Amino acid sequence: MDGYVTKALGECNIVARMTDNGKITGYIVDGEVSPLEFNITERARNRLPSWLPMPYxxxxxxxxxxxxxxxxxxxxxxxxxxxxxxxxxxxxxxxxVMASLEMCLKSLQGYFGYELDAALRAVP
Structure with a gap:
């Protein structure tokens, strides 16, 4: 299976990022880096509304x-x-619920390019 996956990655020009020890830490696809190791709590904390105490x-x-x-x-x-x-x-x-609505509106705004600033100001 490892050989099959390695071959498929190579055919798609996907390059593994490795440490000096040979441990895979992510992949590079078309110049974009996709890490395998990240702290989900930290990533979530940086995206949640600052007004929400103890958000996670x-x-x-x-x-x-x-x-x-x-x-x-x-x-x-x-x-x-x-x-x-x-x-x-x-x-x-x-x-x-309010934090979820705010995050949803921000995601829609970012992904689809909608102008939702007025709606976001009305949420909290």
Whole structure:
């Protein structure tokens, strides 16, 4: 399999970037560098809204259904008539949604070239 992949990469003019020890750290395709090793937390932190406190923790907690994020939202009230709500839980959920909307608008603006500055100013 390694030989097959190496041959295919060569046929496509894809060059492996290596350390002095021979470890592959990425590839070069048409002059563009594609690294294999990067810190996803750092990359995410640099792209998230600066106004969102603890952005990675909040977003990963929501995305992965962390107990600290969801426990109060699924607790039934004493009378059994509804769920127990807490202002902090509601605010955290709103912050996650607002940050997601802002990131989505920025992605659309960058990818498609839409003019969304007015919409972005209205989000936070």
């Amino acid at each position: 923790g909040l977003l990963s907690g929501a995305a992965h259904g962390r107990p600290w994020m969801t426990d109060r939202a699924r607790t039934v009230s004493r009378g059994g008539e509804g769920l127990v709500g807490e202002a902090a839980t509601v605010m955290t959920a709103i912050m996650v």
